[in-house]
Amino acid sequence: MSMLPDLLLVMLVLGAALWTVAARDRRSSVIGFIALGLLLALVWMRLYAVDVALTEAAVGGGATGLLLLRACARLDSIDAGKPSAGRTLQLLIGFCCAAMGVGIAAAALGGPDLPPTLAPAVAANIDAVGLGNPVTVVLLAYRAIDTLLEKIVLIAALVGVWSLAPDDVWGGPPASLKLAKASEPLTFLAQILPPVGFVIGVYLIWNGADEPGGTFQGGTVLAAMWLLVMLAGLAEPPETRRALLQYLVVFGPAVFLISGFSGFWLAEGFLSYPTGFAKTMIVALEVALALSIAVIVAMMLAGPSARTPR
Amino acid sequence: MSDVTTLYGLCASGLIAIGIYGFSLQSEPLRRIISFNLIGTGVFLLFGVAARRAAAAGFLADPVPHAMVITGIVVAFAATALTVALILRLAELNTDPEENIQPEARDEKSA
Amino acid sequence: MVDFYFGAGALVMILTGLALARLLWGPGPADRMMAAQLLGTGGGAIALLIGTGSGVTAMVDVALLLALLAAFAAVALCAGEPGSKGIHRERIK
């Protein structure tokens, strides 16, 4: 009995994935992908990875969804691309992929009976740091260098997106997200939901220290709420040349780096925390990082500076 | 409990296979990105299965792979956003008559 | 009780799956836009039922996020429909 929901969930996930690949038009494929993201949140919950479930829901259902849908709307005027390969080639590639899937499954499931685990090492770190959520301990103490580099990747990607602006509008605002036709229900939604969403985002950040949640999940929720306001036309995206915006983008990672270097004389070395202050420092870092993540994610989805329509 | 991880392991392999199929057959760039994300999702799920099997020290799953997957999802999102921006810019350059003019031609026009 | 939660969760999952298939198949864009709302309610209910059944208290947070993002995704779907974002087309003409 307890296997039945899992079996159904796997069927739904694979069905959504097949739809994503096989759908006739681009937009249906994107919607299938959004549905897949929301279903995967349930899968992660079943694997007892609630932190990952929250991330997958926020990114797969929220951020990537809006990104791909806006791209769809803007690509409409462009051809659907060349015709795909012939029937024989399709079958051949399908067969190869199926064989590859079987091979991966065999490799993944035929592992050792007692798989290697780092859980005891994390458990030892939890006591030293004083946080309740093991995933946050890994992200910000045990493997903090990964998280620092991840933030640098985010900034690099944002710089990459911004650098695609045409020369004559360099530093200007991204294209307006406002829908072409005004809509009263949307305006109402964008007036009521963001305060609620803001509280939920802050809650996820704050809760991340001891229970599932964390900076990226909370930051993405904050970004989604800002984008909702922009979609309703109640705010316009800021100019990318604005100093405040650029400071906000680097604020969190900069604080992270400074606290990392301060570990050299306050604690044992780079990215380590002084005993007794670890929890305070990590929570402060999380707040700073979440602020920057919210701005980075929102600006990435808004896209590079664009010419205003004539 | 190992049955559940087996099931999700199969699910992950299926996602990877479907993703590779779509990635190798589709011609639209945007749909290729989606297929590539499917492959990534399948790989993350394999991490999740491994983490669940490696439950120890009072945890229901090993938290280290979870943290790696969260980092992976964030990096995959950043890469997707950058690629989508590249595709849109490329499409714009290919269709916009004003942008399509080569730099030399633009100079001649202004001269 | 655990069997009851899993059974109810499985039932909601079947119903949500059927409805999702119907909406993805749907002829017009408006049908597809409903898919987000469906996964907010259906997915949230599944998360609550399965979470209670397996003793994961934090499932409430997953359901909370699904509900919040369902509203956001519905608006995003609106933004993704043709004609709702005509910057590119206006510029070409």
Place this chain on the structure above:
Amino acid sequence: MTMFWDAMTIVFVSTGVFFFLAGTVGLLRFPDTLTRLHALTKADTLGFGLIAIGLLPQSADVRVGLKLLVIWLILQFAGACSGQLIAQFEHRSRHSS
């Protein structure tokens, strides 16, 4: 006392699942988009609410219970707004073409 609360959970959750069934049947059977929208936004939201109420006695502490109610409120609000939004979209696309 647990017996009573368990019975309450079973009754409410079963009713909730029934409304999900009604919503899905409506979605599959109704002939046009606006009626399908009606089935989805109303029946499913009510079904979710009943399931949330049914799980209230089982929640570990007061915070979880409050969150259940907050989720339902958000879903009601989002359902009402996005229902209007989709209906407006459908109406406009019918009358413009």
